[in-house]
Amino acid sequence: xxxxxxxxxxxxxxxxxxxxxxxxxxxxxxxxxxxxxxxxxxxxxxxxxxxxxxxxxxxxxxxxxxxxxxxxxxxxxxxxxxxxxxxxx
Numbered sequence: 189x190x191x192x193x194x195x196x197x198x199x200x201x202x203x204x205x206x207x208x209x210x211x212x213x214x215x216x217x218x219x220x221x222x223x224x225x226x227x228x229x230x231x232x233x234x235x236x237x238x239x240x241x242x243x244x245x246x247x248x249x250x251x252x253x254x255x256x257x258x259x260x261x262x263x264x265x266x267x268x269x270x271x272x273x274x275x276x277x
Contacts, residue, residue, distance in 0.1 A: 205229065205231070212252055231249030233249055240255075242260065244256065245263070
């Protein structure tokens with residue numbers, strides 16, 4: 189898989205979805221003249237979640253990989269107060 193290219197902050201977050209086969213893709217909708225785009229599919233059962241080079245959150249499933257240019261610092265910055273830690277209860 190190609191590394192996610194980190195874009196300038198004003199361009200927003202970058203994501204890639206790499207599926208093992210077209211069978212994992214449920215729907216791609218790009219209506220003519222529409223501003224909305226829908227990509228729908230599954231990466232399957234989550235096998236691994238990790239930060240690659242402290243800059244990209246990579247979720248690896250049995251059916252594919254989802255990568256987003258999101259660092260641990262970015263993630264903690266946007267977590268709701270009281271949600272940063274999980275309890276065992």
